[in-house]
Amino acid sequence: MPPFTILSGIAAPLPLDDVDTDKIIPARFMKTVRRDGLRAGLFYALAHDAEGRRDPAFVLNRPPFDRASLLVVGRNFGCGSSREHAVWAMVDFGIRCVIAPSFADIFYQNAIKNGVLPAVVDRHDWTRLAHAAAQPKGCVLTVDLARQTIAQEDVQTTPFEIAANHKRVLLNGLDEIAQTLAHLAEIEVWEVRAAQLAARTTGTRTI
C-alpha cells in the first residue's frame, strides 16, 4: 500500500448524510473477482439517469470535479454493507481522501486498509469546507496527514482528527498482515493455551 503523506487536489462536494455503501456502489457491480474497474459503478444511481446515461449534472461527471481526489461528504458516511468495493471504486476514480463529520465504522476501516484517508472535521469546519468545495470553479484542498491539517488554497487551515494507530498505518503504508505475522509465536502460544483451557474446563475439546 502506498504511504499517504500530503495530498493536494480538487475537492468534490457530496454533502449528504447517511450515504450508504449501496449508494456508493450498488451490489450488482460486485459480481467481480477483481478490485479494479469498479469506478463504473461509483455512485451509479446519482451519476446516471433512469435510462443509464451519464448525468452531466452529477458533480463527479463535470469539470473540474471529474478530476477530484477528495470528497467532502455528510455524517455517517459509508453506513450499511461492509463491501470494500465502495472504497475500491473510489480509489479507481482517484479519490484518496474523504472529509466528513463522522464515518461508519466498517467503511472507515476499509478506507485505512486501502490508503484512503478518512478525515473527521468538526461540524463548523465541515460547513465551511463543504461551502468552499461547492464553488463552481472548484477548490483545491491540501491535506497534510503528519500535521493533521487541511489547507484551503492558502486561505485557512482546518485541523482534522485521526487516531494515532490509523495515522501510523497510512503514513507508512504498512502491510498489516506482515506486521501481524511478526507475532506468530504469540498467536501459537495463545492457541495452545486456549485449547488447554477448554479441555480443563469441560473435559472435552472443541475447535
Place this chain on the structure above:
Amino acid sequence: MHARTLFDKIWDAHVIADLPDGDSLVYIDLHLLNEVTSPQAFETLRQDGHGVRRPERAIAVADHNITTGDRAAPLEPDSREQLDALERNVAEAGIPYIPLRDPRQGILHIVAPELGLVRPGMTVVCGDSHTSTHGALGAFAFGIGTSEVAHVLATQTLVQKRPANMRVMIDGTLPTGATAKDLALHVMRELGTSGGAGHVIEYGGDAVLALGMAGRMTLCNMSIEAGARAGLVAPDATTFEFLKGRLDVPVGAAFDRWCAHWRSLASDPGAVFGRTVTIDARAVPQLVTWGTTPATALRLDDPLPSPDAEPDPGRREQLTQMLHYMGLRSGQVLAGMPIDVAFIGSCTNARIEDLRDAAAIVRGRHVANGVRALVVPGSGSVKATAEAEGLDAVFTAAGFEWRESGCSMCLGMNADRLAPGERCASSSNRNFEGRQGPGGRTHLMSPAMVAAAAVAGRLASPQDVR
C-alpha cells in the same frame, strides 16, 4: 477482578497481544466466507505468498449472488465466475464448504448457527455486515471488509481497537402482534442510524429474555443499522436449548459443563456500560419504515414527517430526498399504500419461526391481484422443516413463489430484484435507495406484516386481513 460486561469477558479472553496506540491483536474463532467478499482476499494471499493459517476455523457458503430459482440451471457468467473462484479457493486451502446443491446450503448467518458452529463466548467474523446476527448466541460477531478477510485467513487474528460497551435495556412485555422485528425497528429509530457507532450493544431486559433465538437473531442482526460494531444477548436457558444436539456442539456431561461456563459469561452485577438506553417494550407498536434508512419506522397510521418542521438543514434535505425517492408526501399515512412485491426472506427474517408467522396470516387466503409474492427460506434446513410442516403448500396455494435459499431480493445482486418504481413490503434489513434493485422502493416490516400486505395488496396490519 472488577465487574465486567459480557463483551469485556469475550474480548479479554481473545486478546493475544497489546499493540501500539491502543490496538489489540484479537483471536478469531470462526470465519464465515461468502462468494462476493472473499475472492480478492484470496488473491491478496496469493500475491503476498501467505497461506490460510487455520482452514478448519472457516466455513464457506455461497449465498449472495446465486439464483433462488432452479439450481440445475446455469448461472449468469459473472455469478458463475465468483462461485468458481470460491470453490477453487476453499478447495486449495482445505476450508469446509457447503456446495450450492447441498441440502444444508443457505444464508451464512442462518446456516452457521444451525450447524452449531457459533457458540457463546466466541469471536466470529464475516465479510458481511449482518454478521452481528450471531451476537444472539452470546458471541462477539462483526462484519469486516475484504482486507480484513485476508488478514483473518492469513493470521486467524484481527488488529482491533476495543469498542465501547453500550446496554439497551428493554423491559416489559411486547404488545400482542408486535414481533422481534418491530422491536428491532423501534430500537433503530430510538438510536438513529449512527447511535451505536463504536459500541457493542448488549440487549437485556425482560422483553429480550422472552424472545426465542430467532427473535434474538433478528434483533442482533439489525444492530449494524444503528452503526453498532455488534449486538449481544447473554447466553441463557433459551440459548442452551437452541444449541443442544446441534452438529458441532458437545454432548452429554461435556455439554452441561460448557453450559455452566457459558452462563458465567453474563455481565457481572455492577459492570459499567459507557451508555445505557432504556426502552419500554409495552410501547413497541407494529412498525413499517417509510424512508431510505432503517431508522425511519412509523405505525401504519402515523402521518409522514414534514421536512419544513426540521430545523437542521442536512436533515431537512435528507427528509425531502427520502419522500421524493419513495414517492410519498408529508402528512400521508402508510396504511393502504398499494404494493407491487412482497418479499419474505433474508438473514433478518427467514427462519422457520418467521415462516410460521407469515403462514398463519396467509393460510386460506390469496395474494392480491397484481402482487408478486416470494418466500425465500433462510436455509435448506428451514425449507425442509417448512415443507414437513406443510407451510410450502400454504404459501403456494396462496400464490406465493416458494424458492431455494439465498440472500435473494434483500440486496439486488442476483436475479431477484425490484423494477424501477416498484414498491415492496419486505422482511429484510435495508431500505436504502436501489438496495432491492435500481429505483425500487422498500418498506421494512415483520414477516407477518409482509404477509398481510401480500394478501391485502397494500400496506396493512395482520389484524386487518384476519
